[in-house]
Amino acid sequence: MIRNYLLVAVKVLWRRKFFTFISLFGISFTLLVLTVATSFLDHTFGPHAPELKQDRMLGVYTVRLTSDDGSFQMTDKPGYKFLNEYVRTIPSAEKVSIFSDFTSTATYRKGEEVKLYIRRTDGEYWEILDFEFLEGRPITREDEQKANFVAVINEATREKLFNGESAMGKSITMEGQNFNIIGVVKNAPIIRMTPFSDVWVPLSTFKTSGYKETFTGGFMAAILAKSEQDLDLIRSDFKANLTKVQLPDPKKFPRILTGADTYFESFARNLEGGADDPRTGTLISILVLLAVMFIILPTINLVNINISRIMERASEIGVRKAFGASSLTLVGQFIVENILLTIIGGLLGFILSSLVLSYINNTGWIPYAQFGLNYRIFIYAFLMMIIFGIISGVYPAWRMSRLHPVEALKGGMK
Amino acid sequence: MIRHLLKLTWNRKRSNFLIMLEIFFAFLVLYVVTTLGVFYVDNYNKPLGFSYENVWSIVMDTQQQSIAPQQKIEKTQQLLLALKSFDEVEEVGGMFILPFSAPDYNNNYRINGRKVSVHINTVTDELKDVLDLKITRGRWFEKSDEAAKANLVVINESLSKELFGDQDPIGKPLFEVGPGEKEKIVVGVIAEFRKNGELAPLTNYFFERASMYDTVNFTLPSQLVIKLRPGTTAQFEEKLVTRLQNTVGEWSYEVESLAEAHRSHLLFYLTPLIVLGIIAAFLILGVSLGLIGVIWQNVTARANEIGLRRAAGATLTHIFTQILLELLLIASLGMLLGVLLVMQFPLLGIIDFISAKVYMTALVISVVFIYLVAIICGLYPSWLATKVQPTEALHAE
Amino acid sequence: MIQLENIEKVYRTDTLETVALSGINLSIRKGEFVSIMGPSGSGKSTLLNIIGLLDVATGGKVSLNEKVVSSHKDRDLANLRNRELGFIFQKFHLINDLRAIDNVEIPLLYRNMSYKERRKMAEEALEKVGLISRTSHFPSQLSGGQQQRVAIARAIVGKPKILLADEPTGNLDSQMSDEIMNILKELNQQEQTTVIMVTHDKRMADMTDRIIRIFDGRQVA
8 A cells, every 4th residue: 555655656756857856955955954053053052072971061151240220230251269169169069160261362383373262271171071182181180280381282283283293292382381282182163162272271370360369251160960960959059159159349230140051051041131040941942933934935835836736636636536536545645745755855955964064064164163963963853854744745635635526627726 | 907917816815825925935034134235235335434454453461460550551661662663563552442353332322312322442542543544524632632631532423423413523522421520522523433344334433532651540451453564474473472472471462463353254244144145045946946836837727717818819928928917916915915024123123223225225125036036937837828729728628 | 701711620740640620611701690510529619719710720711801810920810819709618718716797808808998998898798698786706606507698798798790609508408508599699680790609409500590510520511
């Protein structure tokens, strides 16, 4: 039975090449955009090295100081002092790392400027994140305590500075400071706020110790929980700590808004602009709304083409109905056709996506981004494809089942 | 004829509805992209107001060290001397917010009962020569202004028009200030200063005078801009940074050419347009192909009607125009909905930095473009309609 | 009024040559009511289409009002169909999405006429077929006989001198058929309209002035 359906479907699709082409074009292009977008989201929020323990990681990415009525606000990265006093002391955390935001700097190779991003970290940073080391070792707690002038660089920097040869034992000079290179790690993309940088050096190598006195600006913290269940405990411990907080300017800014967030929640928090708790619901709704807005046009297009495909065969349907085929059989045939189209279009879309993604990777549009396709993206895209197929097939199928044999024979349809 | 077709199209609204809906969404997508494009083109055609060729910026990071103003001024003076000692450096100026940089400082003032949004920068006397600013009226800041009692400001023409209309703003207070504050007196007008580059909209802008010496008001800028002799290469940067490091070692310095910043800033503005444009182009291509298919099928299904019209005396041109006109009518109905919807934006002033002119231009372009797409999609099916043989179409089976 | 000389119609494909009509000579005078009879496939509809300038003969000459029209271009043929001829079909061929009056005004669309004039003439035509009370009905709301009367109104709205009817009663019962025939006869007698009707119903043919019989593409009587 199914075999017969399939054979007929292939024949019909082959006979009407133009309609088949338009349908495939619509399906594969829609899937292409959805897959690229999903890959982008997965790359931004999914668990990728070096953030393998993402499911038990939280971060403190921003603080917002506001006046009582909220009319004056100051939003910034947290400062070292704030993180050291109120985050480092969270009792339920397994590990806490404080590190600077990445900043732009430069080194010079034979008079040529090489632009680099630099980040200053403690030792815990390297224990929480699972960087893949191509050679050498990470910065340790001891390096930080002794203010050793050591640096870890990424693969791209090794390529730029040493033509990809081993960087061990070599040194790098930035802002008049000279660091010994002790390790080389794989690149992390710029859209991952915690691991991204070109060069990492210990916090204690700041030119002055002024950073230790700052309440806001320039730093972030990563918190590792013992288990996923502890995340809420960490959040409430942090809230408790915040009740004791000594604000730098309590007259002007008596309130502080911050929290320990997952990376996804931190985006939601930025979006909300001032909520006490990040509401990821809004962010998810916006993403879904965008997807729907985008899908609606190709869907209507496909519905139109499907109706045309049916109407084209209206007289054929009429004959079949006249000979006793039930509406159900006809709708079944149509649905098999539609599923076949969706699957072929989906596969095409997937092939196109991998081409486009590798093109985006090669252009270096987003530094160190390596967009790829994995099973998570495959499942999401497949789900979307099915929904797409169903939506674009249901209405035409309904119209088809209501097609009156006599009217259908006339080839007309009102 | 139009009236007849309008009735026909209207009476077929059920089967035409989906095509209308499709045109409606295609129009919306196109409109969003065109608005952005027209907005950029409109902005691009206005003068930038300054020159960024051979200008480098130096961001001085004091490493968050608490430092007394007196000391900071002294150290900055040392750096200025060091910079001026280079043959390659023609002029050094200072400013709080660099061109093409992300930070912004703006304020909403209530002036004569109106809310006016104004962007503010604080700059030194040398900036005019570094960035080659064009003075249109009055004068630029001078060293002797150091002794002035009031806060002297230079405004751009947009702000002058906004606040003073056709009157001469020179010597007038910018706006009333609160008690105890220094008055802001306009000394000059510059043509334009568009910090965010040529793709950003025009803004009301004024400069306050920064002093490299004043320890009381302490307006020392932490960003320097230097004008280089033409022909200075990128290799100069290492020499420059080394000397800065050797002069004040506990600070760090970030040097960038403004031409480079300008390039990446343009890219930052253009990327969304390019991505949106590509997606919209493919969406509309898909819709066009779909339309051809739908109208084609439509013509086949209406062979009877076409044959009848031929028998009633319609020429081939009549038939061709009818099919095309019907599609254009459907497109018009779909777009009518879209136009009614997007007309709300300028009326409600939802995005107020986009002018009504840009909205309307984008509207006209989108409408014309959708008509063009409809015509192109309709050509082949309309031609097919003229190939319908009336004898066959009317045959009694 | 209508003159056919040695009309031949041959359908050619790569391998096959089918003769639909050959050696037809026919002269129809103004005001005549003529029927064309013959079994199915005999070529009677093809003949009507050639007379109606919808089809082009592969040989011979067609004259209308003493002018040879067989070599006219599409534009001129369309103009002649529009002004001189009116068509009635077995299956009515009304446009389902248009009301009766909008169906009737179709031939007038192809003349330069104002909306008001068109409405007036369409109403007159509907009045003649006795359907003035049904002007705003859609075809699906009318009976078969009424639909054919709307089709006749459409055929006569432009005041043509010749009416061409292809099995006008083929889809109707006998009572409705008689109604339609009466209208045609009335038009023929009162307005001096020439009527040429294809039929295979002997009863209908007998009601006309003259019967032309076609068999296998040839005129037999």
